[in-house]
Amino acid sequence: MAENNLVVTVSPHVKSPGTTRSVMRWVIIALAPATLWALAAFGTAGFSVVLISVITALFCEVVWHNLRTSKGVARTWLALALSLGVPAAGSAMGLGIAVAVATVTFMAAFTFSETALERRGEKRHVFDGSAAVTGLLFALVLPPVVPWWIPFIGSFVAISLGKEIFGGLGFNVFNPALVARAILVLSWPVYLTKGWFKPLVADATSSATPLTAIKEGTLAGLSRFYAPLFLNNPGGCIGEVSAALLLAGGLLLILAGIITWEIPSTYLGTMVVVSLLVGQDPVFHLLAGGAMLGALFMATDYVTSPITSKGKIVFGVGCGLITMMLRLYSKSPEGVTSAILFMNMLTPLIDRSLNPRPFGVSRAAKGVRK
Numbered sequence: 001m002a003e004n005n006l007v008v009t010v011s012p013h014v015k016s017p018g019t020t021r022s023v024m025r026w027v028i029i030a031l032a033p034a035t036l037w038a039l040a041a042f043g044t045a046g047f048s049v050v051l052i053s054v055i056t057a058l059f060c061e062v063v064w065h066n067l068r069t070s071k072g073v074a075r076t077w078l079a080l081a082l083s084l085g086v087p088a089a090g091s092a093m094g095l096g097i098a099v100a101v102a103t104v105t106f107m108a109a110f111t112f113s114e115t116a117l118e119r120r121g122e123k124r125h126v127f128d129g130s131a132a133v134t135g136l137l138f139a140l141v142l143p144p145v146v147p148w149w150i151p152f153i154g155s156f157v158a159i160s161l162g163k164e165i166f167g168g169l170g171f172n173v174f175n176p177a178l179v180a181r182a183i184l185v186l187s188w189p190v191y192l193t194k195g196w197f198k199p200l201v202a203d204a205t206s207s208a209t210p211l212t213a214i215k216e217g218t219l220a221g222l223s224r225f226y227a228p229l230f231l232n233n234p235g236g237c238i239g240e241v242s243a244a245l246l247l248a249g250g251l252l253l254i255l256a257g258i259i260t261w262e263i264p265s266t267y268l269g270t271m272v273v274v275s276l277l278v279g280q281d282p283v284f285h286l287l288a289g290g291a292m293l294g295a296l297f298m299a300t301d302y303v304t305s306p307i308t309s310k311g312k313i314v315f316g317v318g319c320g321l322i323t324m325m326l327r328l329y330s331k332s333p334e335g336v337t338s339a340i341l342f343m344n345m346l347t348p349l350i351d352r353s354l355n356p357r358p359f360g361v362s363r364a365a366k367g368v369r370k
Helices: 020-042 044-067 070-089 095-119 130-140 149-160 176-187 210-215 222-231 243-255 262-277 282-287 291-298 309-329 336-353
Strands: none
Touching: 020 044, 020 130, 020 243, 020 291, 044 130, 044 149, 130 149, 130 176, 130 291, 149 176, 176 336, 222 243, 222 282, 243 291, 262 282, 262 291, 262 309, 282 291, 291 309, 291 336, 309 336
């Protein structure tokens, strides 16, 4: 009979051939041009920040993943004992070298364990690329010159408090990289507001990024800064060197179907509208600060943004509006981090309010509880 040909399964009934690993690979590819351009501009300073941030994120992901199982706990203690025993055997080592050797040994032990388990067919989420993307995004929102422990602590916070404490990949409420930046700004604001290589204004203080200067009224003739901000801006965070390369990476993700147009376009479009309403330069606000990085790579995070098209539009408008309000009327010159985190908090409410009505269910019956 025909009905015997039917296959009854639980949802989802429509599946994408893409995987978490393939999505993260696309994100890394999209970020690669802007990252490499920034490393060329900042040299070893920027490279060390990116390297420490990514390695720490991977390290924390491995530890958390192993601690979720009893066997993982055993591997954790074994790797820890090995990592402490190796440098302890060399009495001539200094403290810094001993710590470095212990860390590398610890990570090598975990990497070997995870690789072996994955080859045996066990599903492992450590090497799906999500931790590497989190570490990279966090590095891109840091100044190029910061103490080594800033990216180390920040990546630890991003993975531990921003992601794993909620249950791991797919369960976090807030964007992990922005959680880490927000906490570090509150804890060590001095290190997050200086360390710029070459601010665009000659009389700038240690914290005078272009947005700070325009807020203080010390920056005039903004059109002359379009080209530096678009192509080669040395006076900002690592990920703010080239708005052009970030835009190209974002367009690549849209064309590849990794992200959709709603959030980036409404985010940036709202910033333009608000800028025009208050009589400020919209192009400067789009190019300066973390607007491009936030709109294209942070706000579009699958887990922390709405799932419907209408919800994404509301989310993007909210992000753009809050960003401009904070830039215009708060003491902080930048508002991207706070705006996205605030809208992350509202994402469940947006999804619930704009959830599509099931076919055949009336609006009156939709809200009736049985």
